Amino acid sequence: MKAVQILDVSSPQVTTNYSMAKPIPQKAEILIRVHSAGVTGDEILWLQSYPTLSPIPGHEVSGVISAFGPDYSGPLKLHQEVYAMIAPGRCEGQADYVLCLEDEVAPKPTLISHEEAAALPIPILTAWEAVIDHGKLESGMRVLVTGASGAVGTFAVQFATRLAGASVIALASSRTHEHLKQLGAHETIDYNTPNWENRVRGVDLVFDTVGGDVLTKSWETVKDDGVIVAVGDPAPSWVVGRGKAVEATEHPNVRYVYFIVSPNAERMSKASAMIDAGSIKVLAVKPFPFHKAEEAWAYARQRNRGGKVVIDFTGADESEA
The missing domain is CATH 3.90.180.10 (Medium-chain alcohol dehydrogenases, catalytic domain)
Incomplete structure (x- = not known):
């Protein structure tokens, strides 16, 4: 072969x-x-x-x-x-x-x-595990998705809005904003905007697909008892060193997690049904x-x-x- x-x-x-x-x-x-x-x-x-x-x-x-x-x-x-x-x-x-x-x-x-x-498979399973399992997504939550126009971010926006009716803020290039709104995003922000993090406050869940400075800035957007779920590559230093995130000193009640996606045939079957029903693109x-x-x-x-x-x-x- x-x-x-x-x-x-x-x-x-x-x-x-x-x-x-x-x-x-x-x-x-x-x-x-x-x-x-x-x-x-x-x-x-x-x-x-x-x-x-x-x-x-x-x-x-x-x-x-x-x-x-x-x-x-x-x-x-x-x-x-x-x-x-x-x-x-x-x-x-x-x-x-x-x-x-x-x-x-x-x-x-x-x-x-x-x-x-x-x-x-990877985008669907990553987005699903992030917002449902780790993010504990519930109706009415405010969710920030960084790198929202990427493969994983695209499905995160759709799952957050269509599985739980969450209000999604999508951080992405301005040329993708209209498409993200069609997928369900309630608000869009260009990641090139200086100090974009100052425009977002009180987020229940941050799903970061980018890492680096974007992840660091995301800590300023999450509410005191919120959660940050990260999958960006390379992994943040607190994952590699198995230590505490520096930002957690100022945000002691924020839960944060980094994960690597795992196979899940049951979820892929559910996603197939949603795609065939036209509920996700x-x-x-x-x-x-x-x-x-x-x-x-x-x-x-x-x-x-x-x-x-x-x-x-x-x-x-x-x-x-």
Whole structure:
């Protein structure tokens, strides 16, 4: 089979390989024939250690079930269209075939393409876990979403408004404000505005997808008993050092948490139903054929790009012609 391979994690640098061994499902594993694989620009840097000599990146896929391990007894069916989030540390989604575990795989939304579905798992699950689990979202809460026009922020805005009727303040580039209002944002602020944090007060929940100075400024917007949920990369120093946030000295009652998303097939199934019902909108995608995987990765690492990058594994490939 063909697959993307990591040559150098630090650069990062990838290449294409047309002679990788096709995996065989064991125990309760699920083998997916990949149609499209999502690319998250920083994901290659997550691979601090990897179990194979020729690592294949990729946490997000959409495709068709090709085979089951002998112990699988779940509800999914052979040849069913599915999408999946592969857990951090396992990856290997950017290939013709990938092995998944049961909690990583859910039925694909029927009304969207494989390319669109491959862009969804990480943003959907991250946004859901942030606002529902860690943010304890309730009706009437005021929520600040930073990086609101990004993949994760886009779904956070929709979940906060449509699952709980929260009032959302979206921090993003002014060119995206109209779109964010269409997704449910009640107020929009350009992140280039000097001292933007002074315009926001009394927020119940901050969901920060950016990190750095934006996260630091967000502490000034949250109410005394509010919560800050962060996922920006790199992680803040209080995560790396397992210590206390400096800002917590002046905001002792603010709860703050940083997390790395985990697979959740049940939530992905619920999201599929919401997408098919038209209650949440999916992301714009920027597809690349497999033989242009290196270009796909380079594009995915650009700031302010248009659409989430996906790699197509089903089209005619000039290297195979």
